[in-house]
Amino acid sequence: MRRESRSIRTQVTARGGNEFVIEDLDSLRNAIKETRRMHPIVVGLPRVAEKDDAIPLAQPITSTTGQVVTEIPTARGRLPEVWGDDAHVWNPGRLFRIKTGKQINIGVFANL
Structure with missing residues:
Protein backbone atom coordinates (compact mmCIF):
# COMPACT_ATOMS: atom_id res chain seq x y z
CA MET A 1 0.00 0.00 0.00
CA ARG A 2 2.86 2.37 0.80
CA ARG A 3 4.45 1.63 -2.56
CA GLU A 4 1.14 2.33 -4.32
CA SER A 5 0.62 5.65 -2.51
CA ARG A 6 4.24 6.69 -3.13
CA SER A 7 3.74 5.97 -6.82
CA ILE A 8 0.68 8.23 -6.91
CA ARG A 9 2.56 10.88 -4.87
CA THR A 10 5.32 10.80 -7.53
CA GLN A 11 2.72 11.38 -10.26
CA VAL A 12 1.20 14.29 -8.30
CA THR A 13 4.63 15.87 -7.82
CA ALA A 14 5.54 15.33 -11.49
CA ARG A 15 2.51 17.32 -12.61
CA GLY A 16 3.48 20.16 -10.26
CA GLY A 17 0.95 19.52 -7.53
CA ASN A 18 1.30 18.70 -3.87
CA GLU A 19 -2.17 17.39 -3.04
CA PHE A 20 -4.06 14.32 -4.20
CA VAL A 21 -7.17 14.96 -6.31
CA ILE A 22 -10.16 12.62 -6.51
CA GLU A 23 -8.77 10.90 -9.63
CA ASP A 24 -5.61 10.02 -7.70
CA LEU A 25 -7.65 8.50 -4.89
CA ASP A 26 -9.78 6.57 -7.37
CA SER A 27 -6.65 4.94 -8.73
CA LEU A 28 -5.80 3.77 -5.18
CA ARG A 29 -9.25 2.24 -4.57
CA ASN A 30 -8.35 -1.34 -5.48
CA ALA A 31 -5.11 -1.17 -3.50
CA ILE A 32 -7.08 -0.01 -0.47
CA LYS A 33 -9.67 -2.78 -0.88
CA GLU A 34 -6.97 -5.42 -1.28
CA THR A 35 -5.13 -4.14 1.78
CA ARG A 36 -8.35 -4.31 3.80
CA ARG A 37 -8.91 -7.87 2.56
CA MET A 38 -5.46 -8.98 3.67
CA HIS A 39 -5.24 -6.85 6.84
CA PRO A 40 -8.64 -6.08 8.40
CA ILE A 41 -8.95 -2.81 10.30
CA VAL A 42 -10.35 -4.47 13.42
CA VAL A 43 -7.64 -6.31 15.32
CA GLY A 44 -8.56 -9.93 15.89
CA LEU A 45 -11.06 -10.11 13.01
CA PRO A 46 -9.32 -12.55 10.68
CA ARG A 47 -10.57 -12.83 7.13
CA VAL A 48 -9.18 -16.30 6.76
CA ALA A 49 -10.01 -19.59 8.44
CA GLU A 50 -7.01 -20.51 10.56
CA LYS A 51 -7.91 -24.22 10.69
CA ASP A 52 -10.37 -26.71 9.27
CA ASP A 53 -13.55 -26.38 11.28
CA ALA A 54 -17.33 -26.62 11.15
CA ILE A 55 -19.89 -23.90 11.80
CA PRO A 56 -22.86 -25.37 13.69
CA LEU A 57 -26.33 -24.33 12.55
CA ALA A 58 -28.92 -23.26 15.14
CA GLN A 59 -31.52 -25.32 13.31
CA PRO A 60 -30.85 -28.26 10.96
CA ILE A 61 -31.75 -27.75 7.31
CA THR A 70 -26.43 -29.57 11.01
CA GLU A 71 -23.14 -27.80 10.34
CA ILE A 72 -21.21 -26.15 7.53
CA PRO A 73 -17.62 -27.33 7.08
CA THR A 74 -14.95 -24.68 6.50
CA ALA A 75 -11.50 -25.31 5.10
CA ARG A 76 -8.32 -23.66 6.37
CA GLY A 77 -7.10 -20.68 4.33
CA ARG A 78 -8.65 -18.21 1.91
CA LEU A 79 -11.07 -19.35 -0.76
CA PRO A 80 -9.35 -19.64 -4.15
CA GLU A 81 -12.83 -20.09 -5.68
CA VAL A 82 -13.54 -16.50 -4.64
CA TRP A 83 -10.13 -14.78 -4.71
CA GLY A 84 -8.24 -16.83 -7.34
CA ASP A 85 -5.21 -19.10 -7.12
CA ASP A 86 -3.17 -16.31 -5.55
CA ALA A 87 -5.67 -15.73 -2.69
CA HIS A 88 -2.83 -15.60 -0.13
CA VAL A 89 -0.95 -12.84 -2.01
CA TRP A 90 -1.60 -9.07 -1.89
CA ASN A 91 -2.72 -8.29 -5.43
CA PRO A 92 -4.99 -5.29 -6.03
CA GLY A 93 -5.21 -6.27 -9.69
CA ARG A 94 -7.57 -9.10 -8.74
CA LEU A 95 -10.31 -6.50 -8.29
CA PHE A 96 -10.02 -5.58 -11.98
CA ARG A 97 -10.77 -9.20 -12.95
CA ILE A 98 -14.53 -9.11 -12.57
CA LYS A 99 -16.23 -12.20 -13.91
CA THR A 100 -19.48 -11.97 -15.79
CA GLY A 101 -22.45 -14.02 -14.67
CA LYS A 102 -23.20 -15.19 -11.16
CA GLN A 103 -20.51 -14.31 -8.63
CA ILE A 104 -19.83 -15.57 -5.14
CA ASN A 105 -20.76 -12.84 -2.68
CA ILE A 106 -19.22 -13.13 0.77
CA GLY A 107 -19.69 -9.61 2.10
CA VAL A 108 -21.58 -6.36 1.78
CA PHE A 109 -18.69 -4.25 0.47
CA ALA A 110 -16.35 -5.54 -2.23
CA ASN A 111 -16.64 -9.08 -0.87
CA LEU A 112 -14.96 -7.98 2.36
Whole structure:
Protein backbone atom coordinates (compact mmCIF):
# COMPACT_ATOMS: atom_id res chain seq x y z
CA MET A 1 0.00 0.00 0.00
CA ARG A 2 2.86 2.37 0.80
CA ARG A 3 4.45 1.63 -2.56
CA GLU A 4 1.14 2.33 -4.32
CA SER A 5 0.62 5.65 -2.51
CA ARG A 6 4.24 6.69 -3.13
CA SER A 7 3.74 5.97 -6.82
CA ILE A 8 0.68 8.23 -6.91
CA ARG A 9 2.56 10.88 -4.87
CA THR A 10 5.32 10.80 -7.53
CA GLN A 11 2.72 11.38 -10.26
CA VAL A 12 1.20 14.29 -8.30
CA THR A 13 4.63 15.87 -7.82
CA ALA A 14 5.54 15.33 -11.49
CA ARG A 15 2.51 17.32 -12.61
CA GLY A 16 3.48 20.16 -10.26
CA GLY A 17 0.95 19.52 -7.53
CA ASN A 18 1.30 18.70 -3.87
CA GLU A 19 -2.17 17.39 -3.04
CA PHE A 20 -4.06 14.32 -4.20
CA VAL A 21 -7.17 14.96 -6.31
CA ILE A 22 -10.16 12.62 -6.51
CA GLU A 23 -8.77 10.90 -9.63
CA ASP A 24 -5.61 10.02 -7.70
CA LEU A 25 -7.65 8.50 -4.89
CA ASP A 26 -9.78 6.57 -7.37
CA SER A 27 -6.65 4.94 -8.73
CA LEU A 28 -5.80 3.77 -5.18
CA ARG A 29 -9.25 2.24 -4.57
CA ASN A 30 -8.35 -1.34 -5.48
CA ALA A 31 -5.11 -1.17 -3.50
CA ILE A 32 -7.08 -0.01 -0.47
CA LYS A 33 -9.67 -2.78 -0.88
CA GLU A 34 -6.97 -5.42 -1.28
CA THR A 35 -5.13 -4.14 1.78
CA ARG A 36 -8.35 -4.31 3.80
CA ARG A 37 -8.91 -7.87 2.56
CA MET A 38 -5.46 -8.98 3.67
CA HIS A 39 -5.24 -6.85 6.84
CA PRO A 40 -8.64 -6.08 8.40
CA ILE A 41 -8.95 -2.81 10.30
CA VAL A 42 -10.35 -4.47 13.42
CA VAL A 43 -7.64 -6.31 15.32
CA GLY A 44 -8.56 -9.93 15.89
CA LEU A 45 -11.06 -10.11 13.01
CA PRO A 46 -9.32 -12.55 10.68
CA ARG A 47 -10.57 -12.83 7.13
CA VAL A 48 -9.18 -16.30 6.76
CA ALA A 49 -10.01 -19.59 8.44
CA GLU A 50 -7.01 -20.51 10.56
CA LYS A 51 -7.91 -24.22 10.69
CA ASP A 52 -10.37 -26.71 9.27
CA ASP A 53 -13.55 -26.38 11.28
CA ALA A 54 -17.33 -26.62 11.15
CA ILE A 55 -19.89 -23.90 11.80
CA PRO A 56 -22.86 -25.37 13.69
CA LEU A 57 -26.33 -24.33 12.55
CA ALA A 58 -28.92 -23.26 15.14
CA GLN A 59 -31.52 -25.32 13.31
CA PRO A 60 -30.85 -28.26 10.96
CA ILE A 61 -31.75 -27.75 7.31
CA THR A 62 -32.59 -30.28 4.63
CA SER A 63 -30.75 -29.99 1.32
CA THR A 64 -32.34 -30.47 -2.09
CA THR A 65 -31.01 -34.04 -2.04
CA GLY A 66 -32.79 -34.76 1.25
CA GLN A 67 -29.63 -34.72 3.38
CA VAL A 68 -30.06 -33.15 6.82
CA VAL A 69 -27.32 -30.60 7.45
CA THR A 70 -26.43 -29.57 11.01
CA GLU A 71 -23.14 -27.80 10.34
CA ILE A 72 -21.21 -26.15 7.53
CA PRO A 73 -17.62 -27.33 7.08
CA THR A 74 -14.95 -24.68 6.50
CA ALA A 75 -11.50 -25.31 5.10
CA ARG A 76 -8.32 -23.66 6.37
CA GLY A 77 -7.10 -20.68 4.33
CA ARG A 78 -8.65 -18.21 1.91
CA LEU A 79 -11.07 -19.35 -0.76
CA PRO A 80 -9.35 -19.64 -4.15
CA GLU A 81 -12.83 -20.09 -5.68
CA VAL A 82 -13.54 -16.50 -4.64
CA TRP A 83 -10.13 -14.78 -4.71
CA GLY A 84 -8.24 -16.83 -7.34
CA ASP A 85 -5.21 -19.10 -7.12
CA ASP A 86 -3.17 -16.31 -5.55
CA ALA A 87 -5.67 -15.73 -2.69
CA HIS A 88 -2.83 -15.60 -0.13
CA VAL A 89 -0.95 -12.84 -2.01
CA TRP A 90 -1.60 -9.07 -1.89
CA ASN A 91 -2.72 -8.29 -5.43
CA PRO A 92 -4.99 -5.29 -6.03
CA GLY A 93 -5.21 -6.27 -9.69
CA ARG A 94 -7.57 -9.10 -8.74
CA LEU A 95 -10.31 -6.50 -8.29
CA PHE A 96 -10.02 -5.58 -11.98
CA ARG A 97 -10.77 -9.20 -12.95
CA ILE A 98 -14.53 -9.11 -12.57
CA LYS A 99 -16.23 -12.20 -13.91
CA THR A 100 -19.48 -11.97 -15.79
CA GLY A 101 -22.45 -14.02 -14.67
CA LYS A 102 -23.20 -15.19 -11.16
CA GLN A 103 -20.51 -14.31 -8.63
CA ILE A 104 -19.83 -15.57 -5.14
CA ASN A 105 -20.76 -12.84 -2.68
CA ILE A 106 -19.22 -13.13 0.77
CA GLY A 107 -19.69 -9.61 2.10
CA VAL A 108 -21.58 -6.36 1.78
CA PHE A 109 -18.69 -4.25 0.47
CA ALA A 110 -16.35 -5.54 -2.23
CA ASN A 111 -16.64 -9.08 -0.87
CA LEU A 112 -14.96 -7.98 2.36
